[in-house]
Amino acid sequence: MARIKDVAKEAGVAPSTVSLVLNHKGYVSEATREKVEAAVKKLNYVPSEVARNLSLSRTNTIGVIVPSVSHPFFAELTEELEEALFALGYKTMICSTRRKENAEQTFIDMLKRKTMDGIIMGAHSLDVSIYQGVRQPIIAFDRYINDAIPIVHCDHEAGGHLAASAFLRHDCHHIVEMVGDQAVKSPANRHHEVLAEDMREQGIPYDIFEMKWNAFGYRDFLEAARVLFECYPDVDGIIGSDVAIAACQYAAAEKGRKVPDDLRMLAYDGTGITRIGVQPVTAVRQPIAELARLAARKIVNRVNGVRDGLPWTAKPVLLEGETC
Amino acid sequence: MARIKDVAKEAGVAPSTVSLVLNHKGYVSEATREKVEAAVKKLNYVPSEVARNLSLSRTNTIGVIVPSVSHPFFAELTEELEEALFALGYKTMICSTRRKENAEQTFIDMLKRKTMDGIIMGAHSLDVSIYQGVRQPIIAFDRYINDAIPIVHCDHEAGGHLAASAFLRHDCHHIVEMVGDQAVKSPANRHHEVLAEDMREQGIPYDIFEMKWNAFGYRDFLEAARVLFECYPDVDGIIGSDVAIAACQYAAAEKGRKVPDDLRMLAYDGTGITRIGVQPVTAVRQPIAELARLAARKIVNRVNGVRDGLPWTAKPVLLEGETC
DNA sequence: TTGAAAGCGCTAACAG
DNA sequence: CTGTTAGCGCTTTCAA
Numbered sequence: 001m002a003r004i005k006d007v008a009k010e011a012g013v014a015p016s017t018v019s020l021v022l023n024h025k026g027y028v029s030e031a032t033r034e035k036v037e038a039a040v041k042k043l044n045y046v047p048s049e050v051a052r053n054l055s056l057s058r059t060n061t062i063g064v065i066v067p068s069v070s071h072p073f074f075a076e077l078t079e080e081l082e083e084a085l086f087a088l089g090y091k092t093m094i095c096s097t098r099r100k101e102n103a104e105q106t107f108i109d110m111l112k113r114k115t116m117d118g119i120i121m122g123a124h125s126l127d128v129s130i131y132q133g134v135r136q137p138i139i140a141f142d143r144y145i146n147d148a149i150p151i152v153h154c155d156h157e158a159g160g161h162l163a164a165s166a167f168l169r170h171d172c173h174h175i176v177e178m179v180g181d182q183a184v185k186s187p188a189n190r191h192h193e194v195l196a197e198d199m200r201e202q203g204i205p206y207d208i209f210e211m212k213w214n215a216f217g218y219r220d221f222l223e224a225a226r227v228l229f230e231c232y233p234d235v236d237g238i239i240g241s242d243v244a245i246a247a248c249q250y251a252a253a254e255k256g257r258k259v260p261d262d263l264r265m266l267a268y269d270g271t272g273i274t275r276i277g278v279q280p281v282t283a284v285r286q287p288i289a290e291l292a293r294l295a296a297r298k299i300v301n302r303v304n305g306v307r308d309g310l311p312w313t314a315k316p317v318l319l320e321g322e323t324c
Numbered sequence: 325m326a327r328i329k330d331v332a333k334e335a336g337v338a339p340s341t342v343s344l345v346l347n348h349k350g351y352v353s354e355a356t357r358e359k360v361e362a363a364v365k366k367l368n369y370v371p372s373e374v375a376r377n378l379s380l381s382r383t384n385t386i387g388v389i390v391p392s393v394s395h396p397f398f399a400e401l402t403e404e405l406e407e408a409l410f411a412l413g414y415k416t417m418i419c420s421t422r423r424k425e426n427a428e429q430t431f432i433d434m435l436k437r438k439t440m441d442g443i444i445m446g447a448h449s450l451d452v453s454i455y456q457g458v459r460q461p462i463i464a465f466d467r468y469i470n471d472a473i474p475i476v477h478c479d480h481e482a483g484g485h486l487a488a489s490a491f492l493r494h495d496c497h498h499i500v501e502m503v504g505d506q507a508v509k510s511p512a513n514r515h516h517e518v519l520a521e522d523m524r525e526q527g528i529p530y531d532i533f534e535m536k537w538n539a540f541g542y543r544d545f546l547e548a549a550r551v552l553f554e555c556y557p558d559v560d561g562i563i564g565s566d567v568a569i570a571a572c573q574y575a576a577a578e579k580g581r582k583v584p585d586d587l588r589m590l591a592y593d594g595t596g597i598t599r600i601g602v603q604p605v606t607a608v609r610q611p612i613a614e615l616a617r618l619a620a621r622k623i624v625n626r627v628n629g630v631r632d633g634l635p636w637t638a639k640p641v642l643l644e645g646e647t648c
Numbered sequence: 649t650t651g652a653a654a655g656c657g658c659t660a661a662c663a664g
Numbered sequence: 665c666t667g668t669t670a671g672c673g674c675t676t677t678c679a680a
Contacts, residue, residue: 001459003657014667019659027665044457049437050377051657054672059374061417069406070596075399082393082418086427091434093385094418096403100410110415113373133368135325218600246600253602272394276542276570277601278577327673338651343675351649375673378656 002043011039022047061091062299063116065107065123067098071216072242072271073288074122077141080292081120088300090117097123098214105130111138117303120295121145124184137302139295144185152295152312153187154286159268159316160194162284166266166324167237168198174205176232178224178240178248181213191268191284195239207232221247229255237324239266242274245281249323265323274321282321287314326367335363346371385415386623387440389431391422391447395540396566396595397612398446401465404616405444412624414441421447422538429454435462441627444619445469448508461626463619468509476619476636477511478610483592483640484518486608490590490648491561492522498529500556502548502564502572505537515592515608519563531556545571553579561648563590566598569605573647589647598645606645611638 008015013032020026021036028036039045053059064081066074074096082092093116097103104125111119112134122141131138131146138145142153167175179192192208199206209228211220221244229235229251238248245267249259257263259279267274270285291314301308332339337356344350345360352360363369377383388405390398398420406416417440421427428449435443436458446465455462455470462469466477491499503516516532523530533552535544545568552559553575562572569591573583581587583603591598594609615638625632 004659005657015657016659016668017666020666023659025659029665032666046433046436046457048378048657049434049439050374050381050383051672052659054372054374054378054674055657055659057374057672069393069403070396070399072394072399075394075396078402078418079393079420082420083423086419086424091439092418094402094406094416095410096406099407103410109370110373112370115373115415133370218596243600249602250600272542273597273600276567276574276597278573279602328675329673339674340652340676341650344650347675349675353649356650372673375656376675378658379673379675381656 002045004045004047007036007039007043007045010043011035057114058117058303059091059115060089061093061116062296062303063093063095063107063111063119065095065097065104065119065121067096067123067214067216069094069096072273073269073286076271076288077122077292080289081296084293084296085300088296090296090300097125108134111136118299120299121149124186126183137299139299139302141291141295142186142188144187150298150312151187152291152298154291155313155315156188156191157194159284159286160191161198162316162318163191163195163239163266163268164198166282166284166318167204167239167264168202170237170260170264170324172204172237172264174207174232174235175199175237175239176207176209176228176235178209178211178221178228178238178244180211180216180241182210183213216241216243218243218247222250225251226254229257236262237264237266239268242267242269242271242281242283245283245323246273246277249277249279249281260323267321267323270316270319274319279323280321282324283319284316285319286316290314326369328369328371331360331363331367331369334367335359381438382441382627383415383439384413385417385440386620386627387417387419387431387435387443389419389421389428389443389445389447391420391538391540393418393420396597397593397610400595400612401446401616404613405620408617408620409624412620414620414624421449432458435460442623444623445473448510450507461623463623463626465615465619466510466512468511474622474636475511476615476622478615479637479639480512480515481518483608483610484515485522486640486642487515487519487563487590487592488522490606490608490642491528491563491588492526494561494584494588494648496528496561496588498531498556498559499523499561499563500531500533500552500559502533502535502545502552502562502568504535504540504565506534507537531559540565540567542567542571546574549575550578553581560586561588561590563592566591566593566595566605566607569607569647570597570601573601573603573605584647591645591647594640594643598643603647604645606648607643608640609643610640614638 095107118137140151225248267281267283270283274281274283419431442461464475549572591605591607594607598605598607
């Protein structure tokens with residue numbers, strides 16, 4: 001494999017000159033530039049990224065940590081982050097944590113080892129001590145980790161009001177919300193509070209149905225949905241994540257409940273899966289792409305020591321469907 | 325940031341000794357080991373992965389190229405690959421190509437720059453010349469790229485028979501298959517042939533409905549599904565990818581077609597989305613996890629110059645649902 | 649069992 | 665405008 005030194009020899013110049021040409025830096029005469037380019041072509045030279053990284057002490061790589069890549073929400077998020085980072089000249093390293101032991105730990109260690117220039121954290125680590133001694137920037141996605149780590153997130157206050165308004169267009173008498181483990185600190189929790197308040201103001205009963213930690217597979221929700229219908233036989237409005245609502249649709253059909261006449265449902269997230277069913281789901285859609293672009297630009301700016309005035313949040317929208 | 329030299333100084337030994345301790349190599353006396361470990365702890369030393377990579381000329385990173393991370397099939401694939409690679413001590417770099425210009429090119433270039441030790445290629449590049457001069461191993465996933473690149477793939481022959489057998493359990497009179505662009509060379513095309521043959525043998529009319537290249541979003545399929553029902557009013561059996569079938573379910577409902585009595589549907593892939601609808605879809609499931617593990621082990625073996633006797637294919641299974 | 653020294657391949661400061 | 669030189673931080677012979 002040709003190295004920069006070989007190219008230099010071939011072109012009859014110094015390695016540093018080759019470096020200048022390759023990186024379009026400084027002033028190089030047209031003549032030498034051409035000699036170098038010819039040599040590069042002749043030797044089929046491709047610079048080593050690793051050597052470059054060592055020299056510059058930066059890798060142009062950002063780590064993206066999510067609980068699960070295949071979960072619809074995180075799949076979309078990962079895709080958008082990767083695209084946004086790519087557009088900024090960065091590579092994306094991924095790590096899914098749900099089915100691994102100590103994956104956050106391992107990944108943060110990699111960060112410390114300077115494998116990556118920074119991290120976007122979309123998983124909900126419970127142990128906060130692992131962040132000790134990390135010098136590279138970290139940005140959280142819709143997760144509170146500690147006071148030092150800023151969060152990019154949907155405006156869940158608006159999300160809560162949006163959800164409330166969707167229900168209030170109809171004549172609902174009992175709303176139940178399926179929520180994840182409340183021990184996970186996230187700005188998302190705000191939308192429950194807002195929805196609860198809005199319902200209280202209207203005098204509409206509102207209940208919370210809490211899931212166990214890390215239970216967010218379809219099976220978990222289906223089981224929960226069945227229990228939900230037992231616990232609250234008179235429920236006529238359900239809100240939950242996309243997957244939760246998908247499960248509720250199934251459980252409702254089992255129960256013979258008619259949606260939307262007899263029972264209204266609202267998904268919170270609004271990923272693709274709410275669009276593709278036989279009965280598209282009305283949803284509060286998080287602006288995933290926009291948030292991803294924000295997170296990407298912010299982490300890159302931090303890596304480069306640039307302060308930006310970019311917002312930390314973006315507004316959700318109501319996606320009309322046939323369930324509410 | 326402490327370097328190995330600082331640790332050496334602190335421990336009163338040479339850098340090379342520290343290296344030995346850190347990598348559990350060679351013989352080091354218990355006494356020095358302890359001194360070194362103490363120094364590491366005291367200085368909060370974390371070795372630089374980049375320097376290590378340069379020295380060893382390997383990055384322990386594998387690139388995964390897919391058309392789209394958020395597409396259900398590739399989302400599952402990406403997740404399984406990442407997990408399998410992680411288990412083998414490798415990091416995963418991702419690149420989605422669908423919404424980018426020349427993304428394959430760019431990514432293969434990164435491979436040449438030794439950013440990654442190898443690549444698992446799940447996208448269907450049309451231009452084959454970009455692979456010129458790549459020295460690192462590449463393994464394709466269900467895609468024919470060129471004769472030098474081996475392919476890990478589902479046993480689509482078995483898949484075709486499985487699909488046929490599913491239809492043959494019932495009394496179908498006209499099967500239509502929705503397929504992607506046939507210009508993309510993939511082992512997957514085999515299942516169409518097999519299904520077609522099996523149908524011909526039984527004297528059952530069978531038609532192909534071909535999609536445009538890179539049209540595999542839900543909207544594309546929905547549009548196509550509507551056209552399909554116009555073109556083949558008497559169709560009573562449809563097979564296609566998971567997303568295609570989801571679209572067909574919707575279009576069928578629009579048409580007032582009753583599934584499964586009046587119309588049978590079979591999804592080919594069997595990802596999570598076939599499980600979560602109100603009417604779970606009968607599907608030929610590709611063994612994605614198993615294939616991912618195979619691909620991961622194979623690429624890692626190749627990186628290490630190890631020949632293995634692992635199979636290149638795995639068998640699909642029939643996933644029962646309510647549509648066929 | 650440990651240390652000295654020579655890389656790995658590139659960049660950047662500084663002369664000239 | 666170009667070359668010299670000194671790193672970036674770790675690994676690995678090869679001696680001792």
